[in-house]
Amino acid sequence: MSDDDRSNSVAFSDLARAAYCPRQLYYARRDDRSPPAEHNHARDLAGQYDALAVASEAALATYDLAVEPPEFRSNLRASLDRHPRVADPAETAVFVRGKDAHGRMGKVHTGPLAVSVVTPGSPPEAGVWEPQSVRAVAAAKALAWREHQSVERAYVEYARHGVVRELTLTTRRKAAYRRALRTVRALDGPPPRLHDGAKCGACEYSDECGTKTRTLGSLLSLGDD
Numbered sequence: 001m002s003d004d005d006r007s008n009s010v011a012f013s014d015l016a017r018a019a020y021c022p023r024q025l026y027y028a029r030r031d032d033r034s035p036p037a038e039h040n041h042a043r044d045l046a047g048q049y050d051a052l053a054v055a056s057e058a059a060l061a062t063y064d065l066a067v068e069p070p071e072f073r074s075n076l077r078a079s080l081d082r083h084p085r086v087a088d089p090a091e092t093a094v095f096v097r098g099k100d101a102h103g104r105m106g107k108v109h110t111g112p113l114a115v116s117v118v119t120p121g122s123p124p125e126a127g128v129w130e131p132q133s134v135r136a137v138a139a140a141k142a143l144a145w146r147e148h149q150s151v152e153r154a155y156v157e158y159a160r161h162g163v164v165r166e167l168t169l170t171t172r173r174k175a176a177y178r179r180a181l182r183t184v185r186a187l188d189g190p191p192p193r194l195h196d197g198a199k200c201g202a203c204e205y206s207d208e209c210g211t212k213t214r215t216l217g218s219l220l221s222l223g224d225d
Contacts, residue, residue, distance in 0.1 A: 010184045012103030012138045016131040018183040019176060020199065022191040025184065027205040038064065038120035042159040046106060046118045049087040052162075053077050066122060066160035076162030083164045085109050086116060086155055098142025100181060105139045106157065114153040115139040123158040128165050130176060132156045137169055137177040 017025035041064040045052065052060065053076050060069035067075070080087055089107035096105055106118030117136045121129070128136070136154035144151040156165045167173070193209060200206045 008100075008185070009097060010101045010138075010181060012101055012135050012142075014184045015101060015138050015177065015180045016135040018180040018187075019131040019134040021203065022183050022187060023193060023209060024203055024205055026187060026190045027208065029187075036120075038160070042118050042120035042157075043093065043106065045159040046086075046116075046157050047092060049076060049080060053080055064160065065162075066120070066158075067162070072160075072162040074162075079162060079164035083155060083166055085114075086157060086164050089116065096139070096142040096146050098138075098145035101138040101142055103135075103139065103142070105143065107155075108143060109155075112153065113143060113147060113149065113151045114155065115143055115151065116155040116157050118157045118159050120160050121158060123156075123161055123163045123165060128156040128167055133167060133173050134177050134180045136167060137173050138181075140169055141177070 014025055014029070017028055045063060045065075052063075053073065055073070057069040057073075060072060065072045086107065086109070090110045091108035092106070094105050094108055096102065105115050107116035108114075109116065115136065117132055117139060119132060121132075133156075136156060140151040140154050152169050154167055154169065156167065157163075158165070200209070203209070
């Protein structure tokens with residue numbers, strides 16, 4: 001890969017922020033903040049699923065869970081029943097640079113190839129949030145570039161909830177990824193305010209941005225760093 005290609009490569013985290021709100025990405029780039037501690041806690045949990053699924057409530061209470069231990073354990077057991085491979089990945093916390101994007105993948109799975117995005121955030125009632133979908137597509141494309149074969153499946157692991165969601169790389173998801181990629185590459189100065197009360201209420205830059213907000217019921221986090 002040439003130096004020009006590397007300089008034009010976009011971070012997974014920037015793509016996720018662009019999908020959520022381009023103005024948030026502008027502030028995040030300016031401030032260069034470190035990911036909150038919850039990200040590390042989520043990764044720690046994601047590496048211990050088999051043990052956590054059979055742990056006592058007292059043991060689970062020592063972890064940084066987003067729900068009570070009985071709910072976490074029930075969620076996790078159901079997730080592992082549906083997606084057992086997430087407990088036994090081929091690689092973890094691996095940095096990959098693809099044709100257009102780069103970043104750290106929570107997990108890489110084989111047979112067939114798939115990626116996991118690990119997030120400390122809360123899952124929606126069904127499916128996954130769009131920023132995490134965009135990040136998963138970016139990670140899958142980067143892995144496909146490294147392995148020289150297609151990757152059409154991904155997982156989003158809401159690790160502090162014990163919830164794992166599987167997704168396929170549909171045409172719609174790939175289109176959302178391409179929109180986010182264009183947004184990141186075109187960003188030059190602060191974009192217009194979003195004026196989305198739910199999204200703005202969950203944003204760490206809402207006061208600075210000056211958008212009137214209301215509280216979002218659950219934390220939507222953007223995944224790995």
